[in-house]
Amino acid sequence: MLADGGSRGLLRKTFGELGLLSLSAFLFAFSFPSFISVDGLWPLVFIALIPIVPVIHRCSWAAAPFYGAFYGFLSYAVFNYWLTTFHPLAIFIVPVIYAVYFLILFPALKAVDLFFPRYAYWIQAVVWVGYEYLRTQGFLGYPYGNLGYALYKVLPLIQISELTGVWGVSFLIALIGFFLGHALLFTFEYDASFFVSLKVWFSRRKAALAVCSVLLVGTLIFGFVVMRGSYDDQRPWKVALIQHNADTWKGGLPTYRRNLRTMIALSDRALAADEPEAVIWSETAFVPGVDWHSRYRTDSERYALVEELRNYLADKSVPFILGNDDGQKADPGLPPVLSDGRLNRVDYNAVLLYENGKLRQTYRKTHLVPFTEHFPYKKLFPGFYQLLVDHNYHFWEKGTEYTVFETDNGVHFSTPICFEDVFGYLSRRFVRNGADVIVNLTNDSWSGSVAAQMQHMGMAVFRAVELRRSVIRSSNSGMTCTINPDGRLTGMLEPFAEDYYIGSVPIYAERNTLYYHWGDWFPLVMLSLGLVLLLVGGVRKIVLRKS
Structure with missing residues (x-):
C-alpha cells in the first residue's frame, strides 16, 4: 500500500x-x-x-x-x-x-x-x-x-x-x-x-x-x-516596394513569367503614381539567373525571360533592386556546359542593383538557412544529406562580401536577404561598412501564416533601434514595411495581397550607437x-x- x-x-x-x-x-x-x-x-x-x-x-x-x-x-x-x-x-x-x-x-x-x-x-x-x-x-x-x-x-x-x-x-x-x-x-x-x-x-x-x-x-x-x-530634418529616401504575393519557386517557367509580368505591372503603377527614387522587389522575385543567362544562354526559354526583364529595365532611370538566383561558373577555367552535359555552375541567393539599364552591383547571401539552404556536413551525414535532397531542398553557395550598394543619387544601403536580418551582427557589419539604410528582401509566403511574417518583422524593428538606421522590408507576401531608426513602423502593406507601397525613410547616420561600436x-x-x-x-x- x-x-x-x-x-x-x-x-x-x-x-x-x-x-x-x-x-x-x-x-x-x-x-x-x-x-x-x-x-x-x-x-x-x-x-x-x-x-x-x-x-x-x-x-x-x-x-x-x-x-x-x-x-x-x-x-x-x-x-x-x-x-x-x-x-x-x-x-x-x-x-x-x-x-x-x-x-x-x-x-x-x-x-x-x-x-x-x-x-x-x-x-x-x-x-x-x-x-x-x-x-x-x-x-x-x-x-x-x-x-x-x-x-x-x-x-x-x-x-x-x-x-x-x-x-x-x-x-x-x-x-x-x-x-x-x-x-x-x-x-x-x-x-x-x-x-x-x-x-x-x-x-x-x-x-x-x-x-x-x-x-x-x-x-x-x-x-x-x-x-x-525627430527625424523630420533628415534627407528622406522615397522607395516603391513591390509585393506580388506569390511563392516564386512554385510552378517553373510559366510561374516565373507570370510573376515577372505582375511585378512589372505593379512597378509601372507605382512609377506612374509617384516618383520614387528606387523600386524594390523581394527575395528571388525573379528566379532565372540574370547574369548567367546573359553570359551563357544555356536555356533558350529562360534566356528569353531574362531578356524580357532586361529590356524592361533598359529605359528605366530609377534604380531597381531585385532578388535573383545568381548563377556563376563553379570552375572559371571550364566551359559553362561540361562534356557530360552537366552545368559548370554554382548558385547564390543574391540581390542585384540595376541602374540606367545596367547591372551595377550584386550582393550574395552570406548566412544561409540551415538544412534548407545549406548543409555543410554532407560527408559526415550522407544519409541525412540525401534525405534533404530527396525532399527538394535547394542548396546555395555562401557569399563572402558584405556589399554596400550606392545609387547615383548617393544613397548607401545594404540588403540582408531573408532571415539574415534576424542577426544583429550582420546588420552591424553592413552599417560599419558604410550602409545608411538596411533593406531586407525576403520571401515568407511559404509559411502561409501572418504570425510567422510578423515574428520576422518584429526582429527587424530591433535592427533599426540597435543601429539607429532606417529599415525597409520588401517581401513577396508580407510584411512589406518601412521602419524609422527608433523602431516606429511608418507604413505597411496588408499581408498576402498583390500591391505596391510607396514610402519614405530618413537617411540618418549622424550618431553611432554603443551597439555599433561594441556589438554583442x-x-x-x-x-x-x-x-x-x-x-x-x-x-x-x-x-x-x-x-
Whole structure:
C-alpha cells in the first residue's frame, strides 16, 4: 500500500510539474505573434518563465534534463507551428534541436538554484541570456524566440537595444520572470496564505525589488527620452516596394513569367503614381539567373525571360533592386556546359542593383538557412544529406562580401536577404561598412501564416533601434514595411495581397550607437559571468561538503 501510495504521489507530482512546464511553454509562445494573436500578447512574456522556477527547484537532478527536453520541444513546436507549412521535416527538426538545448539549460538553472539560493533569480537571468546568445551562433543559429523580440511593439522598453542589443531587453524580461517565479515558489513553501506569503517574500527582498524597479523604470525613462527626437530634418529616401504575393519557386517557367509580368505591372503603377527614387522587389522575385543567362544562354526559354526583364529595365532611370538566383561558373577555367552535359555552375541567393539599364552591383547571401539552404556536413551525414535532397531542398553557395550598394543619387544601403536580418551582427557589419539604410528582401509566403511574417518583422524593428538606421522590408507576401531608426513602423502593406507601397525613410547616420561600436558585448559578458559563477558555485559546494 505504501509503495502504491508513493507511486501515485510521484505520478501526481510529475504530471503537476509537466502541467506547469506546459503552461510556461504556451505563455512563451503566445507572447509572440501566433495563431491566437497575430500581433502577439506581449505582457505574457513577463510571466512566461514563472512556472519554470518551482519545477526546477523541486525536481531531481535526474528529472531536470527530461523536463528541459519536454519544455524545449513543446515551446518551439507551438511557437514555430507555421513550420508545418514549410515542410514536415522542419517542424520535427527545430523542436528537437530545442529539446537538446533545454536538456542542457535546465540542469544549469537547477545548479544556480542550488549553489546560490538567495540570488538565484539574478544568476538564472544571466544564464538565460547566455543561452540565448549561444543558440544564435554557428550553423544552427536561430534567434527566433529570444525573449526581447516579444516587445517589438513596446518601443519605450526596447530603446536600450542601442546599448545592449536585444539581449538587454531579454535580460530585463528574464530577471522579472525569475524574480516573480521565486516569489511564487516561496508561497508554496511558506506556512501562510498566498498573499501573506507574498508580502513576507517582498519584505525580505526589498533591495532586490528596488533594483528591479530601478532597472525597469530607468529603461522606460531612457526610452521616452530617446524617442523625443525627430527625424523630420533628415534627407528622406522615397522607395516603391513591390509585393506580388506569390511563392516564386512554385510552378517553373510559366510561374516565373507570370510573376515577372505582375511585378512589372505593379512597378509601372507605382512609377506612374509617384516618383520614387528606387523600386524594390523581394527575395528571388525573379528566379532565372540574370547574369548567367546573359553570359551563357544555356536555356533558350529562360534566356528569353531574362531578356524580357532586361529590356524592361533598359529605359528605366530609377534604380531597381531585385532578388535573383545568381548563377556563376563553379570552375572559371571550364566551359559553362561540361562534356557530360552537366552545368559548370554554382548558385547564390543574391540581390542585384540595376541602374540606367545596367547591372551595377550584386550582393550574395552570406548566412544561409540551415538544412534548407545549406548543409555543410554532407560527408559526415550522407544519409541525412540525401534525405534533404530527396525532399527538394535547394542548396546555395555562401557569399563572402558584405556589399554596400550606392545609387547615383548617393544613397548607401545594404540588403540582408531573408532571415539574415534576424542577426544583429550582420546588420552591424553592413552599417560599419558604410550602409545608411538596411533593406531586407525576403520571401515568407511559404509559411502561409501572418504570425510567422510578423515574428520576422518584429526582429527587424530591433535592427533599426540597435543601429539607429532606417529599415525597409520588401517581401513577396508580407510584411512589406518601412521602419524609422527608433523602431516606429511608418507604413505597411496588408499581408498576402498583390500591391505596391510607396514610402519614405530618413537617411540618418549622424550618431553611432554603443551597439555599433561594441556589438554583442552584453551577451558575452552574461555568458562569461554565468559560466564563472556556475564553476565557482560548484567548487564551493564541493569544498563545503568535504569540510
